[in-house]
Amino acid sequence: MAIDFEIPAEAKAIREKVRQWVHDECIPAEKKLIAGADYKPLLGELRKKARAQGLWCPFIPKKHGGMGLGPLANALVQMELGESYLGALSMNTQGPDDATMLTLLEHGTEFQKEKFLKPLLNGEKRICYSMTEKAAGADATGMQTRAEKSGNDKYMLNGEKWFSSAASVADIALVMAKTDPGAPRHQQFSTFLVELPNPGYRIKRNIPTMALEGPLSHILGGGHAEIEIKDLEVPAENLLGGEGGGFSMGQHRLAYGRLRHGMHNVAMAQRALDMAVGHITKRTTFGKKLDERQAVQFMLADCASELYIARLMLLHIAYKAERGLDLRQENGIAKVFLAHMVHKVVDTAIQLHGALGYSRDTPLAAWYTHIRSQRLVDGPDEVHRWTTGRNVIKAFKAHGTTASAAGGDLL
Numbered sequence: 001m002a003i004d005f006e007i008p009a010e011a012k013a014i015r016e017k018v019r020q021w022v023h024d025e026c027i028p029a030e031k032k033l034i035a036g037a038d039y040k041p042l043l044g045e046l047r048k049k050a051r052a053q054g055l056w057c058p059f060i061p062k063k064h065g066g067m068g069l070g071p072l073a074n075a076l077v078q079m080e081l082g083e084s085y086l087g088a089l090s091m092n093t094q095g096p097d098d099a100t101m102l103t104l105l106e107h108g109t110e111f112q113k114e115k116f117l118k119p120l121l122n123g124e125k126r127i128c129y130s131m132t133e134k135a136a137g138a139d140a141t142g143m144q145t146r147a148e149k150s151g152n153d154k155y156m157l158n159g160e161k162w163f164s165s166a167a168s169v170a171d172i173a174l175v176m177a178k179t180d181p182g183a184p185r186h187q188q189f190s191t192f193l194v195e196l197p198n199p200g201y202r203i204k205r206n207i208p209t210m211a212l213e214g215p216l217s218h219i220l221g222g223g224h225a226e227i228e229i230k231d232l233e234v235p236a237e238n239l240l241g242g243e244g245g246g247f248s249m250g251q252h253r254l255a256y257g258r259l260r261h262g263m264h265n266v267a268m269a270q271r272a273l274d275m276a277v278g279h280i281t282k283r284t285t286f287g288k289k290l291d292e293r294q295a296v297q298f299m300l301a302d303c304a305s306e307l308y309i310a311r312l313m314l315l316h317i318a319y320k321a322e323r324g325l326d327l328r329q330e331n332g333i334a335k336v337f338l339a340h341m342v343h344k345v346v347d348t349a350i351q352l353h354g355a356l357g358y359s360r361d362t363p364l365a366a367w368y369t370h371i372r373s374q375r376l377v378d379g380p381d382e383v384h385r386w387t388t389g390r391n392v393i394k395a396f397k398a399h400g401t402t403a404s405a406a407g408g409d410l411l
């Protein structure tokens with residue numbers, strides 16, 4: 001049989017364990033935080049418990065202290081973690097740290113793994129990623145920050161960055177800068193590991209955004225920082241992946257991150273739909289329960305379809321990843337779809353809650369304002385759709401049909 005949707009027993013078991021973990025530990029801890037509990041000791045205790053149960057860094061190989069899950073089991077786990085703000089954090093698999101751990105594992109020197117990766121894997125430190133600048137985002141090759149060799153053992157960086165998520169809670173920054181303006185476009189940039197705090201890497205502010213900020217926003221997400229980089233000295237041994245390798249490493253990193261956001265979106269959308277149904281089964285208008293109204297049932301049907309497609313996409317991508325197949329086209333399609341999917345489902349849940357949905361008495365309003373960013377981060381919709389569309393044309397020219405670029409390459 002070519003495709004089998006039976007989930008292996010171990011993957012099912014771990015998914016169930018994580019589901020229980022999120023419901024029994026993370027969601028109650030989230031409530032304690034909102035009620036005023038101190039974040040650091042609470043997260044420390046939660047992480048200790050998670051680790052004791054073997055719930056730690058899901059996709060990191062066992063020899064590095066992780067769970068060593070493959071793409072399918074990891075996808076199933078991530079699809080549960082997104083239900084709580086503390087889900088991913090409790091298992092040390094939060095962005096932007098998680099994708100950067102992968103980059104360090106793949107491209108780090110022994111020195112870098114010992115000094116920078118180990119404390120990240122242990123949950124002792126956090127890392128942020130500084131690529132985007134006011135000067136350039138979607139087309140990152142427009143970055144202006146310069147890194148110039150200073151003697152044999154140092155680089156000097158000058159420029160600016162913005163929207164570096166979690167920079168204000170990070171102990172390390174991964175900074176991209178132009179090392180060779182004369183090289184081909186994608187080989188001009190390199191990546192540097194920068195220890196924080198650092199006088200050369202000055203956080204000017206956390207940029208106010210449209211996202212509703214609750215008591216947890218800054219401590220959990222750490223905001224999105226605008227940064228001045230001025231005479232920032234970086235030892236040459238902190239150059240990650242060699243000169244000119246910054247861009248290809250960044251893309252590798254983002255490819256994973258894109259999928260992780262989408263996986264968390266499934267959990268959030270599922271929780272929103274459950275909340276919506278929980279509400280309409282109790283609410284009566286014009287003498288009839290809302291759940292008896294066909295118009296309302298249609299709305300639920302649309303949400304269920306969105307979630308179903310989302311799950312199938314992620315399972316298909318996990319299947320391809322398990323087999324080492326090329327999944328770039330599916331990744332780009334799913335990135336865009338999953339960002340819109342969560343928006344539609346949360347929006348419907350708000351609608352069905354009425355004014356309560358618009359209020360801040362449920363998490364829906366805050367979710368709504370946070371997820372808008374997903375159509376921008378890790379490449380805006382249009383850039384992914386541009387690549388996807390080009391691949392559709394390429395497939396037609398190569399095979400006389402677009403099927404292979406439209407999810408049909410396994411047929």
Ligand SMILES: Cc1cc2nc3c(=O)[nH]c(=O)nc-3n(C[C@H](O)[C@H](O)[C@H](O)COP(=O)(O)OP(=O)(O)OC[C@H]3O[C@@H](n4cnc5c(N)ncnc54)[C@H](O)[C@@H]3O)c2cc1C
Nearest residue numbers: 129130131132136137138163164165373377378379380382
């Ligand atoms: C919440 C949040 C968190 C972020 N976190 C980080 C982080 O941790 N580290 C980091 O380095 N960056 C981060 N970013 C930056 C993010 O990656 C960029 O915002 C994104 O790549 C878009 O770049 P830009 O904002 O400069 O938009 P621009 O590049 O100016 O593009 C503006 C708009 O133009 C359109 N557009 C662009 N190119 C094309 C095209 N070829 N065809 C058609 N339309 C196009 C799109 O609609 C796009 O939204 C974050 C952003 C947000 C909102």
